[in-house]
Amino acid sequence: MPSIPLLKFHRPESVFAWQDGSPISAQRFLTDVISLAKRLPAHSYVLNLCNDRYRFVVGFAAAMLRGQISLLPPSHTPDLIERLSGHYAGLYCLTDGAHGIGSLQTMSYPNLSEVGLMQTPMPEIPATQVAAIVFTSGSTGNPMPNEKTWGAISLSVTAEASRLGILNRGDLTLLGTVPPQHMYGFESTALIALQGGVILHSAKPFFPADISAVLNEIPGPRALITTPVHLRALLTSNTDLPKLELIVCATAPLSRELALQAVERFGAPLQEIYGFTEAGQIASRETASTDKWRTFDGLSLHQKGDATYVSGGHVIGELPLSDITELHSDTTFRLHGRTSDLINIAGKRTSLASLNHHLNTIEGVLDGVFLMPDEQEGCTARLAAFVVAPELDAHEILKALRLRVDPVFLPRPILKMDALPRNATGKLPRASLDKLLQQSKRG
Amino acid sequence: MNTHTDINKTEFEQELAQHIITALNLDISLAEIKPLAPLYGDDGLGIDSIDVLEISLVLTKQYGVQLRSDDENNAKIFGSLRSLADHIQQNRTK
Numbered sequence: 001m002p003s004i005p006l007l008k009f010h011r012p013e014s015v016f017a018w019q020d021g022s023p024i025s026a027q028r029f030l031t032d033v034i035s036l037a038k039r040l041p042a043h044s045y046v047l048n049l050c051n052d053r054y055r056f057v058v059g060f061a062a063a064m065l066r067g068q069i070s071l072l073p074p075s076h077t078p079d080l081i082e083r084l085s086g087h088y089a090g091l092y093c094l095t096d097g098a099h100g101i102g103s104l105q106t107m108s109y110p111n112l113s114e115v116g117l118m119q120t121p122m123p124e125i126p127a128t129q130v131a132a133i134v135f136t137s138g139s140t141g142n143p144m145p146n147e148k149t150w151g152a153i154s155l156s157v158t159a160e161a162s163r164l165g166i167l168n169r170g171d172l173t174l175l176g177t178v179p180p181q182h183m184y185g186f187e188s189t190a191l192i193a194l195q196g197g198v199i200l201h202s203a204k205p206f207f208p209a210d211i212s213a214v215l216n217e218i219p220g221p222r223a224l225i226t227t228p229v230h231l232r233a234l235l236t237s238n239t240d241l242p243k244l245e246l247i248v249c250a251t252a253p254l255s256r257e258l259a260l261q262a263v264e265r266f267g268a269p270l271q272e273i274y275g276f277t278e279a280g281q282i283a284s285r286e287t288a289s290t291d292k293w294r295t296f297d298g299l300s301l302h303q304k305g306d307a308t309y310v311s312g313g314h315v316i317g318e319l320p321l322s323d324i325t326e327l328h329s330d331t332t333f334r335l336h337g338r339t340s341d342l343i344n345i346a347g348k349r350t351s352l353a354s355l356n357h358h359l360n361t362i363e364g365v366l367d368g369v370f371l372m373p374d375e376q377e378g379c380t381a382r383l384a385a386f387v388v389a390p391e392l393d394a395h396e397i398l399k400a401l402r403l404r405v406d407p408v409f410l411p412r413p414i415l416k417m418d419a420l421p422r423n424a425t426g427k428l429p430r431a432s433l434d435k436l437l438q439q440s441k442r443g
Numbered sequence: 444m445n446t447h448t449d450i451n452k453t454e455f456e457q458e459l460a461q462h463i464i465t466a467l468n469l470d471i472s473l474a475e476i477k478p479l480a481p482l483y484g485d486d487g488l489g490i491d492s493i494d495v496l497e498i499s500l501v502l503t504k505q506y507g508v509q510l511r512s513d514d515e516n517n518a519k520i521f522g523s524l525r526s527l528a529d530h531i532q533q534n535r536t537k
Binding site: 408 | 468469470491492493496497499500503504509510511512
């Protein structure tokens with residue numbers, strides 16, 4: 001069985017990560033991974049909640065060495081964690097914070113600084129080993145698992161690093177504003193360091209002043225891995241922004257205008273990444289100069305009926321894209337809105353079907369539906385919900401939803417109705433919901 | 444439930460509350476933001492981390508205040524409209 005080394009490019013003495021202003025060598029990283037692997041409990045599944053990106057990667061790698069699978073659910077609501085632990089026996093949580101989650105067995109990330117540097121051969125992991133399971137929100141509230149093998153992960157982030165022109169750039173530090181626990185940050189800030197030979201930064205700065213401060217203290221070339229929300233915040237603030245070598249953006253559509261501003265302000269090219277949970281990332285574009293996406297090397301697209309499928313590279317079999325796609329060739333395309341009901345706010349994903357399911361399982365809710373309003377320029381779009389629940393007020397509905405869905409998906413506003421405008425077939429035409437929302441705003 | 448309803452907002456708190464409502468596109472009236480009620484979570488405005496980022500932009504633009512997440516007082520600063528207003532008054536540069 002072919003196997004792939006944990007680190008493909010780093011030499012033992014080269015810098016693998018920056019943490020709290022200090023460099024961590026690849027040898028130190030391997031020492032930490034092996035020491036942590038020995039201490040992990042003997043269970044098959046781990047929920048890695050480490051806030052510090054370096055610790056997250058050590059936890060992920062240590063779990064792999066033990067043959068354990070990291071679970072990446074779309075959110076950490078009590079309801080979802082309960083479902084997961086019912087399905088994945090012995091699921092435990094690895095954390096570097098003060099608290100665990102729900103009733104899960106918790107392991108605190110240990111202090112490994114006392115462990116002396118080990119001279120160790122590079123760990124090799126079988127390509128077919130399942131390293132992670134990434135979940136999409138299923139339509140019935142039960143998350144749908146997508147298994148990621150170590151081989152597919154390696155192919156995927158190698159193709160990404162190659163497209164971004166940073167493969168084996170041992171002098172380049174990647175700073176992410178997104179958590180490693182969601183697909184984009186997992187691939188583009190964590191895994192890319194392991195397999196792309198770049199330097200990981202442990203921080204996850206949030207406010208513009210934080211991002212600027214961390215960027216300014218990185219010695220040498222740096223790239224920023226971010227989202228439209230953070231990018232807009234950075235460009236609107238008057239913080240002092242250093243020159244970058246590269247900006248990477250994903251999770252929500254980025255406007256040409258914002259891309260141009262970013263390119264000018266940071267003096268760097270901006271690559272926008274396109275992907276979806278089932279396939280991971282598959283394409284990129286330089287948004288400031290083109291609206292056409294180009295698939296990563298090894299991947300190609302084909303049309304079957306109304307749907308576009310991607311295959312090749314790290315994609316196993318073929319997978320349908322969830323967006324309306326205009327193919328220009330088998331490797332270039334434009335996107336024209338969503339065919340499905342996927343929702344993506346600030347890097348967190350769910351589906352309308354899943355949200356509607358949760359809304360309608362609240363005791364006292366007779367009927368209810370979520371609506372994603374059309375994109376608004378200049379602010380983050382929020383969901384609205386229309387609810388028939390004579391006995392509940394909006395506050396009570398919100399309180400019940402909070403236990404079931406991630407806060408970014410909580411509806412704003414909740415519109416209480418006597419009945420939903422269902423048509424003769426029981427469907428809810430989007431246009432009638434849009435109209436109701438407009439009326440409520442004017443009212 | 445809310446024991447702070449009878450406390451009036453200062454003029455500055457009124458101004459700040461209006462900025463928050465506008466920035467977050469909130470579906471509430473000015474009177475519904477109570478000066479001592481929590482901004483986070485169930486019993487307050489229910490703002491989340493994206494909202495905090497939006498609010499931080501307003502604070503920078505209007506008052507020249509830059510928020511930092513390593514500021515240990517952040518939970519306290521966003522504890523209520525009043526604590527946020529106090530923080531701005533102490534740190535504003537315009």
